[in-house]
Amino acid sequence: MRFSAFSQATPSKVFLLDAALFLALLPHLFTLKLPMLVYLLLALFFILKKKSSKAVLLAFGLLGPLAIAASFFAEYNFSNFSRLLVFVSGILSLLIYALVLQRLTRSINFYLLISPALLMVLSFFFFNSIGMLFYALFTLFCFTFLLLYARMMSSFARVLRINTLLYLFSLPIVVLLFLSFPRISHKNASFGFKAEISKRTGHDGTMYLDSNALLVPSPKLVMEVSFDTQVPPDNTLYFRGSTLYVDKGTQWERGELQRAKSEVSGRENIVNYSVKLYPHHKRWLYMLDVPISRVDKSRMDQDFITLFDKPLEETTYYKGRSALEFDLAQEPSTLHKDALSVDTARDKRSYEALQKAVDPQAVDEVKAAQLMQFFSSLNLSYALKPKEIDLAYPVDSFLFDSKVGYCVHFAAAFANSARMVGLPSRIVTGYKADRSNSINTYLLVKESDAHAWVELYLSGKGWTRFEPTATAKQILSVDNTADSGGYSSASSSDSTLQKLFKQANIYYMYSRYIINAWVLNYTRSKQMALLDELLNNTFFLLKFVAAIAALVFVSVLLFVVLQKKQYGDPLVREMQVLMRLLKKEGFVRTSGETMSDFLQRVAKAQSRYRALLDISSLYHRQRYGKEEPENKKLHSEILAFKKSL
Amino acid sequence: MKYLATFIRIVRSIHTRPTKYFFMVVLGIVGLFFLAYMHNYNIVYLIMFFVFALAGASSIIGRLNLYELEASVLTAQNFFANTVSSYTLSLYNPTPRERYALECSNAESSLTVDLLGAQQSKSLTLSCTPSRRGPFFLPSLQIGSYFPLPHELLYRRLDLSYEALVYPEPKGEPLESFRAKNRSFFGEHDDFEGIRSFIEGESPALIHWPSYAKNGELMAKEFVLLEESETLHFYFQACGKDDEQRLSQLCLWALECRAKGIGYSIHFPSQVLSSRQRSHHEILSFLAGYAL
Incomplete structure (x- = not known):
């Protein structure tokens, strides 16, 4: 046997790979320099047009180094290249260059398959914000979805269900690991990246009475x-x-600053x-x-x-x-x-x-x-x-x-x-x-x-x-x-709409704050404080255990719901009800035994099971004969049999 | 406890083999850890935990995907030693849940079942090549899957418990050649109804010498009712150098006789098997089990 997903470059699988690449490239559109962006867009054009002649490949082979050189023109000194972020940008550009050339050949290979993951990892160097958090989780979900889709080639809903099952199974483990995994860490490196910093005004060391007044109604x-x-x-x-x-x-x-304390x-x-x-x-x-x-x-x-x-x-x-x-x-x-x-x-x-x-x-x-x-x-x-x-x-x-x-x-x-x-x-x-x-x-x-x-x-x-x-x-x-x-x-109170907006905004900010505090800025000190609280506060420990248990319970519950029985045939579904009923009566269908044989065996066991012969006949007529399948009829027969027991 | 016991049974019955993507996952986790370690990015930690947990969850869901599948042999062709033969299996999913991306294989062939519905079965035809004659158990069926994530191959082996009888490998001198050489084994030389051109390789006993003396041309005698009454006699000891060679030769002739509707007898030192008295299958079965 061999791993067959993506092994054949069928158009649909190429499409799935392109979707993954697109998702992975998305944050880099904000970090790439203009020449590389233009290079990427040009490549996209040719990929969409499905033009990949040798001349095109050669042109992109030559254009790539030029685009990289133009992108890093200002960085060509040793001190700049010693900066990690510049270095990572260089790696990213080379990766995109290789990716474009590979993709233009329209052959899917191992390098192309792992490219989305590589691109995603590189994006972590540039962004560390709530937006990035949601993007990363969404992208990971999409990646596994696309992988599953390539493997199953089944309906969207079916693949989505399996993918959701995977995540439901993973969620409690992730939460436990996130809370307990030791945060041994090097000093946080900011790279000088200021994605979320914006200029603000507000309190000043001076209070003005003229037009430079302090109050900023913002x-x-x-x-x-x-x-x-x-x-x-x-x-x-x-x-x-x-x-x-x-x-x-x-x-x-x-x-003057000199004053007694x-x-x-x-x-x-x-x-x-x-x-x-x-x-x-x-x-x-x-x-x-x-x-x-x-x-x-x-x-x-x-x-x-x-x-x-x-x-x-x-x-x-x-x-x-x-x-x-x-x-x-x-x-x-x-x-x-x-x-x-x-x-x-x-x-x-x-x-x-x-x-x-x-x-x-x-x-x-x-x-x-x-x-x-x-x-x-x-x-x-x-x-x-x-x-x-x-x-x-x-x-x-x-x-x-x-x-x-x-x-x-x-x-x-x-x-x-x-x-x-x-x-x-x-x-x-x-x-x-x-x-x-x-x-x-x-x-x-x-x-x-x-x-x-x-x-x-x-x-x-x-x-x-x-x-x-x-x-x-x-x-x-x-x-x-x-x-x-x-x-x-002034009216003493805001309008209802304003109040609602204000309240919604507070809840939004609160949820942002909670994510920031407990996800993005969950540090070793917080981890130790949590551990300390768990060890010293029995009530908190109980609450914590209950919360984890609840999470596991909900995950399992959802898992079970999503794992619901999948009888495609309504007649089979009806017969399963009968099978369960007979199981309670002590009759189990053995391996290899046909439905007809089984029902006849049970019917012979006791006279009160005689109705099973009619049910069997009806089932087989509807399932294999010319009779129109009508599970309501079968349902009512089974229900009558159940009542007779 | 019941669920735990079931889970342990599932885990034990299903084997795993890492793929190259498994090493990619390990490498990815290590890489993400270093990235998270260097910069204390909780996003990276989260992704790392998800990758780890998804790999584990995939392993469990993959096992559930293979558990409880049943296979039974529906039909099997005649098996001959060292000859590719096929057999048909029924793969049955007795559970109320669908099964995905199943790769069913034996050592020689494989088939992919993309979707096996709840409580539904699917027929699969696989091939195998038994190496020797005699009783033969069909190779166990390996049901494997890379579902849901491809970092490991999960597989289980289903013992088909189907014993087949492998006939000797049909090989040796073709029947026509044998018949040509051994025309004297049946009919009287004088009963011929005419002459025809001699075919090279035919028995010298068939040569019509008077014609040769007269015209210098090799002519063969044509016998009356030759085809209708033909019963070939194969002598075990004369069929080859050793038992296996003889059995292979006899098997070939028996198959060819059957195909052409010719009766035959096989003369063993202790007994004679005649196609007029025994079924073709009985004769081949005797050959398959000879001296075992």
């Missing part, structure tokens, strides 16, 4: 956060970016979480307020701002640990010199109003409360696109003239106001996440969540967070109609 993702337990309450979801002390009129800045005391409500931070080309790592542990390769400054050692050019994963309730104590003498710096002459109206609204003799906490009360009394409004304020006196302009702004304006006015009544203040910028963008322990943080809030230094308590934006009496949306003055009240 749904783009900043980060995805997964908490160890449930997502904390909405009023605690402040992700700390930077602290700003210096009011430059049009913008707030960080000021605050200390976190009274840590309570500690949460652990993992963050997937998308590249933002700056150094901030956003931590939930207030972080109590440092992230690897980063430093935490005096104001609990976490900075990475270099700008984040790639998606970064890190773990955080924060206390949701805290006291940020600091010696008053070590406060930043700009924390009380305010130009009272610039915003006279505000200063005067504040002297009346806030009791200068009161303790700091009362002063802060009175300050909040003052802001509430001003009937301020929140709008995403406010009128521009007069930057010559920004606080006065916002509080008394425009009365419309967003977090930046509220925070700037509040911080200045606090200083006017003797309270040291600083603005904190970062992200205030929305709990409605969460599922279970998963939270999405978008650029539209960029926010600014204020911390006041209160005697005896230290730096305390205040949310001046919350003093807005109403939320306005932009309206261009003249009589509304440019604003109208």
Whole structure:
């Protein structure tokens, strides 16, 4: 015997091979240089036209090296060729060159047969994303399908069923191997490949009050956060970016860096979480307020701002640990010199109003409360696109003239106001996440969540967070109609469709995150953590075993369903029912015994089985005689026999 | 336990042989491991696990594909030693599931059955060449398959338990030649009805010498009722140098006599077998079992 699949170049088998090659080449269309792409397309044309004369072969034989040379023209130096990715690209080009020449000859050989697999493996060097994951699994499924098709040359549905059976059988093994196979690994090599990196804007170290305003109402993702337990309450979801002390009129800045370190005391409500931070080309790592542990390769400054050692050019994963309730104590003498710096002459109206609204003799906490009360009394409004304020006196302009702004304006006015009544203040910028963008322990943080809030230094308590934006009496949306003055009240809720879309998006992002966390980024540390949990948590162990058992059960169940009995002939199907019935009665058809002999044997055994002779007669008449096959009749006869037993 | 026992029985009854694709799979797994090891790509790990698991799953599904198939001999031709003969088998699938890509073979021939339906049978004609006369068991049927994936050949052997009798290899001097040489063994020389041209190789006893003396031309005598009454007498001891050669010669003559409708007797030292008293099959069977 010899392996016969693909051994003959029948057109259908060539077609199957072409389908496999097409699938395998698909990702390379995004990596090949233009000359090689053109070469490939030309070859495709000639293959489809079935033109493979010696002249064509010779032309492609000569064109191939030219295309490769042109593709790597810019890489012709030793340092470039020492890069793995360039090297792999070279191998890929040679493979495609050989593939084209082989395919043009229209003879299928061993090299062509293994080419799809080789091409697929090479694509792993270039892509490592969710898209690639799905592509690889789909392609593998297609490869086995095509192999089976070539072997069986049967109906599409039949081949698909067998292929699905194969995968159902494999799935539990794959899951177990994936979870348990030791992830001994060399350091992850990125090749400098940045398939998923895109430029993003968002939080900045400076807060602008002019047209360069910080707030970016974009749904783009900043980060995805997964908490160890449930997502904390909405009023605690402040992700700390930077602290700003210096009011430059049009913008707030960080000021001098030399400051004494605050200390976190009274840590309570500690949460652990993992963050997937998308590249933002700056150094901030956003931590939930207030972080109590440092992230690897980063430093935490005096104001609990976490900075990475270099700008984040790639998606970064890190773990955080924060206390949701805290006291940020600091010696008053070590406060930043700009924390009380305010130009009272610039915003006279505000200063005067504040002297009346806030009791200068009161303790700091009362002063802060009175300050909040003052802001509430001003009937301020929140709008995403406010009128521009007069930057010559920004606080006065916002509080008394425009009365419309967003977090930046509220925070700037509040911080200045606090200083006017003797309270040291600083603005904190970062992200205030929305709990409605969460599922279970998963939270999405978008650029539209960029926010600014204020911390006041209160005697005896230290730096305390205040949310001046919350003093807005109403939320306005932009309206261009003249009589509304440019604003109208925003509807309090999104439309049903928007809600559905938002919810669907969250679920989509959540599933992406889960795949990323548990498939693409399933590392040795996660594996060890899982093992540790299995060894120390009996309940988790039981859940894990139950989950694996459920997976095996479902696979087996589906396997059995797909392995369903395949009697093509309905008469045979009916007779099988009878065979089972007789088996229960203790009669089994022996090997080589005809149906007629068997039924006669049983009929002779006892008089109550006499009806079997009629059934046998009917069956043989319908199956082999001229009588029209009508399994309903046979069915009813068998049913009557069953009832008679 | 019942299922486990069945599974073990299936595994034991079916043998495997790796193909070149098996080594490709091993090479692929090793390659994928190094790729995954170097770059910690979980996609590569996943594909590697799938390749491994699919190879295993294929092995199990392939075994189920071969299990429980039955084969029985439907018809068999006469078998002659060192002569290609064919026999027809019925391959039966008693299970309620289809069987795919079955390659049925013995040592000499093979046939492919692409699809064998549930509880259906298919006739297969295979050939074999027995090497010696006497009782002969038909070679076991090997049912193999590369289904579903071609990295290994799965096969099982079905013992057909069919005993055939192999007749001696029919070879030696053709009957015509024998008849030409031995015209004197039957009829009277004087009973001839005429003369004809002498055919080279005929017995010298047939030469009509008077014609030769008269014309110088070799003429042979034609006997009355020669064909109708002809019974050839074969003497075992005179048929060859050794028993096998003699048996082969006799087998050839017996077959040719049968084909031409000529009666014959075979004279063994201890007995005589006459085609008028025994069936052709009985005579050939005697030859097949002679001195065994």
